[in-house]
Amino acid sequence: MNEYLFSEIEVNEKVALDCGLSSEEFHKILELLGRKPTYTEIGIFGVMWSEHCSYKNSIKMLKTLPRSGPQLLVSAGEENAGAVDIGQGYAICFKIESHNHPSAVEPFQGAATGVGGILRDIFSMGARPIAVLDSLRFGNIQLDKTKFLLKGVVSGIAHYGNCFGVPTVGGEVFFEDCYNDNPLVNVMAVGIVKVDRLAFARAKGIGNPVCIVGSSTGRDGIHGASLLASKEFTEESEDMRPTVQVGDPFAEKLLLEATLELIKSGVVVGVQDMGAAGLSCSTSEMSARGRVGMKINLDLVPLREPDMTPYEIMLSESQERMLFVFDKDKLPHAIEICKKWDVPITQIGEVTDDGKLHIWKNDKKVAELEADLLVLGGKAPQYDQLALEPKYLHNVRNFDFGQLELNNINLKEAFIKVFSSPNILSKRWVYEQYDYQVRTNTVHIKGDAAILRLKELPGKGIALTTDCNSRYVYLNPYRGAVIAVAEAARNIACVGGKPLAITNCLNFGNPYNPEVYWTFKQAVMGMGDACRFFNTPVTGGNVSFHNESQNFAIYPTPTIGMLGIIEDIGNICSLEFKNIEDIIYLIGKNDNEDIGGTEFLKVMFNLVVGDAPKIDLENELNLINFLQRAIKERLINSAHDCSEGGLAICLAEKSVFSQNLGAEIILPEKPTAQSLFNESQGRVVVSVSHNNEKAFISLIEKYNLPYQRIGKVVEGYFEIKYAFKFEVSELKDVYFNEFEKTLSKL
Numbered sequence: 001m002n003e004y005l006f007s008e009i010e011v012n013e014k015v016a017l018d019c020g021l022s023s024e025e026f027h028k029i030l031e032l033l034g035r036k037p038t039y040t041e042i043g044i045f046g047v048m049w050s051e052h053c054s055y056k057n058s059i060k061m062l063k064t065l066p067r068s069g070p071q072l073l074v075s076a077g078e079e080n081a082g083a084v085d086i087g088q089g090y091a092i093c094f095k096i097e098s099h100n101h102p103s104a105v106e107p108f109q110g111a112a113t114g115v116g117g118i119l120r121d122i123f124s125m126g127a128r129p130i131a132v133l134d135s136l137r138f139g140n141i142q143l144d145k146t147k148f149l150l151k152g153v154v155s156g157i158a159h160y161g162n163c164f165g166v167p168t169v170g171g172e173v174f175f176e177d178c179y180n181d182n183p184l185v186n187v188m189a190v191g192i193v194k195v196d197r198l199a200f201a202r203a204k205g206i207g208n209p210v211c212i213v214g215s216s217t218g219r220d221g222i223h224g225a226s227l228l229a230s231k232e233f234t235e236e237s238e239d240m241r242p243t244v245q246v247g248d249p250f251a252e253k254l255l256l257e258a259t260l261e262l263i264k265s266g267v268v269v270g271v272q273d274m275g276a277a278g279l280s281c282s283t284s285e286m287s288a289r290g291r292v293g294m295k296i297n298l299d300l301v302p303l304r305e306p307d308m309t310p311y312e313i314m315l316s317e318s319q320e321r322m323l324f325v326f327d328k329d330k331l332p333h334a335i336e337i338c339k340k341w342d343v344p345i346t347q348i349g350e351v352t353d354d355g356k357l358h359i360w361k362n363d364k365k366v367a368e369l370e371a372d373l374l375v376l377g378g379k380a381p382q383y384d385q386l387a388l389e390p391k392y393l394h395n396v397r398n399f400d401f402g403q404l405e406l407n408n409i410n411l412k413e414a415f416i417k418v419f420s421s422p423n424i425l426s427k428r429w430v431y432e433q434y435d436y437q438v439r440t441n442t443v444h445i446k447g448d449a450a451i452l453r454l455k456e457l458p459g460k461g462i463a464l465t466t467d468c469n470s471r472y473v474y475l476n477p478y479r480g481a482v483i484a485v486a487e488a489a490r491n492i493a494c495v496g497g498k499p500l501a502i503t504n505c506l507n508f509g510n511p512y513n514p515e516v517y518w519t520f521k522q523a524v525m526g527m528g529d530a531c532r533f534f535n536t537p538v539t540g541g542n543v544s545f546h547n548e549s550q551n552f553a554i555y556p557t558p559t560i561g562m563l564g565i566i567e568d569i570g571n572i573c574s575l576e577f578k579n580i581e582d583i584i585y586l587i588g589k590n591d592n593e594d595i596g597g598t599e600f601l602k603v604m605f606n607l608v609v610g611d612a613p614k615i616d617l618e619n620e621l622n623l624i625n626f627l628q629r630a631i632k633e634r635l636i637n638s639a640h641d642c643s644e645g646g647l648a649i650c651l652a653e654k655s656v657f658s659q660n661l662g663a664e665i666i667l668p669e670k671p672t673a674q675s676l677f678n679e680s681q682g683r684v685v686v687s688v689s690h691n692n693e694k695a696f697i698s699l700i701e702k703y704n705l706p707y708q709r710i711g712k713v714v715e716g717y718f719e720i721k722y723a724f725k726f727e728v729s730e731l732k733d734v735y736f737n738e739f740e741k742t743l744s745k746l
Helices: 013-018 023-033 039-048 100-105 107-123 144-164 224-228 237-243 249-265 278-290 310-315 331-340 392-397 411-419 470-475 477-494 514-534 599-605 617-632 646-656 673-677 690-702 728-743
Strands: 082-087 090-098 128-138 168-175 184-194 209-214 268-273 293-297 321-326 345-352 356-361 364-370 450-453 461-467 498-507 538-544 557-566 583-587 638-641 661-665 684-688 707-715 717-720 724-727
Touching (some): 013 039, 023 039, 039 278, 039 310, 039 364, 082 498, 082 538, 090 107, 090 461, 090 498, 100 144, 107 128, 107 144, 107 249, 128 144, 128 249, 128 461, 144 249, 144 728, 168 461, 184 461, 184 498, 184 557, 209 331, 249 268, 249 321, 249 331, 268 278, 278 293, 278 321, 278 356, 310 356, 310 364, 331 345, 392 470, 411 599, 411 646, 411 673, 411 724, 411 728, 470 477, 470 514, 470 557, 477 498, 477 557, 477 617, 498 514, 514 617, 583 690, 599 646, 599 673, 617 684, 617 690, 638 646, 646 661, 646 673, 646 684, 646 717, 646 728, 684 690, 707 717, 717 728, 724 728
Parallel strands (some): 090 538, 661 717
Antiparallel strands (some): 082 090, 128 184, 209 345, 268 321, 293 345, 356 364, 450 461, 461 557, 498 557, 583 684, 583 707, 638 684, 661 707, 717 724
8 A cells, every 4th residue: 555545534334335335345445455445535436336437237238239330430438429420521429318316306407417418528529519409207297396397407408508509409308107206307419520520538648737627626516426326316315405516508618619629729639528426537537548547636626615625526526627638748729728718727637657546635645546446347346137027017918908998988088188198298388498599500390300400511411309108118128119219210210311320318217126127128138129220329328227216116218319311401301281182191000009008098097008019120111211212202291200199199290280281081990099099100191292192102112111091181170080170270279388388387
């Protein structure tokens, strides 16, 4: 043991447990070090070996995913974000992450700093952020607590994104009782960069200066990764508000501009965001990736609070900070650039050649650790927990639907109830708080995926979506995850895009519960198989375990964020009806499939039972390829995926988004609750002009897809023969106004 090493507090097993480590992990640390750790060191181990940072219960499964491909410029998990080559010397960087636990404790700041953190992951790659999407899940919307959380989260996302100047262009908002205590706040950020300007999170060059660029360090966020984000909620969770970071989007905007200019100028050797685990994470991960070490003097770290201990400085998760390694010969130029943008820069150490972190404070060494001991891919623990099929599956899968007497359902009343569900209604109240047109890249159409033009590549665009039906994953984890990937790909194709790659945010309960771990493993396998089939590799993402409280465990929710490319922004498609007398076609089989996991079943009977819908990946791929070609050849005027709510809701949505156009639908067989509201996969409703009908049929038959002509576009009303009829204006009023009315009752 180094004679200068000292401990502010005597470390024992209880201290280790307080830092989020297990008894076994504490004894493993003693074995690895050959001595007792200092208090600062045990704090560093606590955050770096936490679930949030080490992926200790997920990394073995994540390694089974397709994580490389010719379009990927970095392998998944190796850098701050994924990077996908889109041609002509440019790449798209994108990633999705969670801020679930902080948002449950402090919804505004939790959501706001979630946006800030994922944006830093993007611009630390050298990419300029061009879009944000958010996938949000809350509990029963009738509860005051749910309304409070929803309003806080949406306000936080809007505040940070609008002030920073990045458009929030899409996402989803879903309500289910299982999220009552534990909302999910998953945020995806997207940026564009020249391939030759990509920056990487690794330290190199012995003697190169290590600098903090950005805001000063305070006590906010300490133990955010190790305790708040890595354990279940209890009655004491409200006391953890101080572990939630506080964000400053205006400071981050300046940090963005300084970072991009620093990278462009060629002074940067490596750079990493200081997010979860703060300085502990950035120093250890950058050192390990570069196979070097660092000497860090904590006396040089700019502090916003006096008398902070080494433990606090190393664990602080204060926002708007980056760790840079600069070329030692170019440091003066780096200082000039930071001064230009009024962004603080402070050298706190230098790169060493021994692979160790040497942390000093007050002329005493408070930590000396090999970086490899701390990081994913090094000696951080990797577990494969016991996995057992959940007992609940037997009951929900064998539910007797005959007892529901579906043939006696009043179809008109059922339609109104499903159409009025908060999961179906327009979330205009949410997205109108976001500036989705800032930077003027957003193509303002109504579609199944967001579309952005790329000013750097005139005529070219990208399509973006986030998707996951967690009910399906609850009922069938493998198939539900397959469907999540397939639906994302289908949504990209419905606007004319080609699916390229995904990022994922895997939200689950306690991994030490064998039934939870089984659902996790099954979902990862399903996601991997679907991504391999569609050739959409995984660029990276996030795992969020421990999403449960004493009352509720969330449904397994593997959120998929997908990127697609649009070669010609002039050839895109929206969802709404365009012309009177256009012919309406249903592509795909309208099987009278069981209604397991459907919105209809939940709304009408408050049940989530049965099995997830069947899915045929070959059919899905044919559908995706057909849609891309049909849109390119301008054979269809609109396209909308059949998803939550089924065929009836899909058709109604195509009506309410149009200019007072509706549909007159005649199905081949008399409508039933199952035919109108089942959620069979692989289905898209399109509208076709009469003069394109022959070419449309010729093309669809080449792709061997089932199809049927089901009606025509009409003016002013929406009717499914032998079921119900409504004025379009009546449906618009419900669809666009009821959600806000519900929220106002607080």
